[in-house]
Amino acid sequence: MFKGFTRLLHSPGEHLKSLLDSPESAADALSPRIIPRSEHPVSRQQISEAALKVLYRLNGAGFDAFLVGGCIRDALLGKMPKDFDVATNATPEQVRDLFRNSRLIGRRFRIVHVRFGREVIEVTTFRGKPQDEHGDHIAQQSDDGLLLRDNVWGNIEEDALRRDFTVNALYYNIADFTIHDFANGARDIESRTLRLIGDPVTRYREDPVRMLRAVRFAAKLDFTIEPATEEPMYDLAPLLLQIPPARLFDEVLKLFMSGHGLITFRLLSHYNLFGMLFPEAEEAMADAAWAEDLIEQALTNTDKRIAEGRPVTPAFLLAAFLWAPVAHRQAELEREGMPAIPALQTAAQQVVTRQLQHISIPKRFGMPMRDIWELQARLPLRRGKRAFQTREHPRFRAAYDLLLLREQAGEIPRGLGDWWNAFQQGDEHEQLRLLQKVGSDPASQGDRRRKKRRKPRKTEQ
Structure with missing residues (x-):
């Protein structure tokens, strides 16, 4: 695929099996596989100018800033990324304060949309485990396990486990251009396998x-x-x-x-x-x-x-x-x-x-x-x-x-x-x-408007 990447894919280690078997206990011990810039093809030339502005402003303000999910997955597949999502340890309110061209949306998941003309960059705060409480925020679940509200902030390791599929738990770090692979998503990209994280x-x-x-x-x-x-x-x-x-x-x-x-x-x-x-x-x-x-x-x-x-x-x-x-x-x-x-x-x-x-x-x-x-x-x-x-x-x-x-x-x-x-x-x-x-086609006679029938005149007896 590209230099060094295939070698990394075929040395998956044991941490994915652990997190799949017990995602709650694995979160604390989870460590990412770091893929250096020299061993992956993701380039800033593939990233939109708007996304780069968001990443650099967050990073310059002292926050962690990562591109995450589909844009990194698609880049590793050799496709040109289209939609750019940013994950950060800044809260939605802190993100909003940094960008005047932004607005908070959502109740179930609170996120920030930063608008540059017609392009929108979606910024999410790292999420924690749904049963944890951080400050005033707590996840709400129905009796069937459905997450009704999930605004629990956590760290990047917890956020990785909250992602749905392994191929979407890939984080591109704007600080050093490395890719952090928390769930062996790179391996699953190589084998073209879609795998949920957790049970x-x-x-x-x-x-x-x-x-x-x-x-x-x-x-x-x-x-x-x-x-x-x-x-x-x-x-x-x-x-x-x-x-x-x-x-x-x-x-x-x-x-x-x-x-x-x-x-x-x-x-x-x-x-x-x-x-x-x-x-x-x-x-x-x-x-x-x-x-x-x-x-x-x-x-x-x-x-x-x-x-x-x-x-x-x-x-x-x-x-x-x-x-x-x-x-x-x-x-x-x-x-x-x-x-x-x-x-x-x-x-x-x-x-x-x-x-x-x-x-x-x-x-x-x-x-x-x-x-x-x-x-x-x-x-x-x-x-x-x-x-x-x-x-x-x-x-x-x-x-x-x-x-x-x-x-x-x-x-x-x-x-x-x-x-x-x-x-x-x-x-x-x-x-x-x-x-x-059409007029001469017997099969189309139903198309002819019906003429109103006149009532017969009464004749005098």
Whole structure:
């Protein structure tokens, strides 16, 4: 990999086994493996100017300052780091006093965001063991072990053990440019292994979102989740129901909007996690094979767009994830005698109401999602001015893309998507020909507006 680093990776020592078996007792005796600058590839040229300003100002004020987590992991993997997180022994209030361009956020975890234009550097204070009390701060846990509030300050050794995965417990010291490896994360990077620090059941109970993070990192980094880390996930998946829907929405964005959505979806399904996020979508997949095909194709297309640098929106993915439940409920309502359009609108409302119990959907995505659904009922209606009106709708393109996915997945017959493709690309004469073809198609007679029947005149006797 690079000079001296591989040699260090293959001499892991005994301290990781100790901390995994008994993280509480290991914290006091934990000593890091120090990787000198000459034996690792992380360079200040890879670190953003904003992150360097934070590190140097903290260091200049007499505080310890380390880059930590994903940025160091990615640099060791040969990737260019994007997000820079700083860990320090300065308290959030001390950090805020040093940076006028900062603000305290969070209640469960109090952290500081230091803003430089559009870039935000996240600064966290070293955390201690959750059962310890330091000053006025103490961790709060539920009866199930969920950490409700965790503002317990500690030292760097304790902070390392509080990190989730070994590959994220790597600290880059701005004072001497060394990397402090507390949990043999460098070794696991070399073997491309994702391993939790501490007892997996305890760590998942403290924060069930760690199961989602395990899947996300495995998909993003092409890592293997080691057996002890993955085994509890199958049974502990329902713990995600304890997590606030707003937080899970943020996690869903990270899971599916990073360019690895398809493999992420398959891993979530494998570990029984997808149904905790989208229960009605999972139920629909069990009832109709096309439902899963539609989701997978939507994710494939989204991954491709992200790889090409093209824009993507969560509204479209959410519309694809939840379309099968909407279609299923709509069909049930129509069988009960409700007209198609009201049935679709009612079904959409029912699906969204249930979904919001699991994942919140902001209006900026929820409203476009509903538009995409409602356009599915308008796309077959093409007579007169309707085709032109539908084409001018702001969500037309997304609705058209969903229509194509529905055809590809086998929910509906092919043909309508080809018509709309030709209509978009055709000139005025071609569009007129296509509209005339719709008018002569017996299969489209349902598109004709019904004429009001006149009541027969009464005749005098």
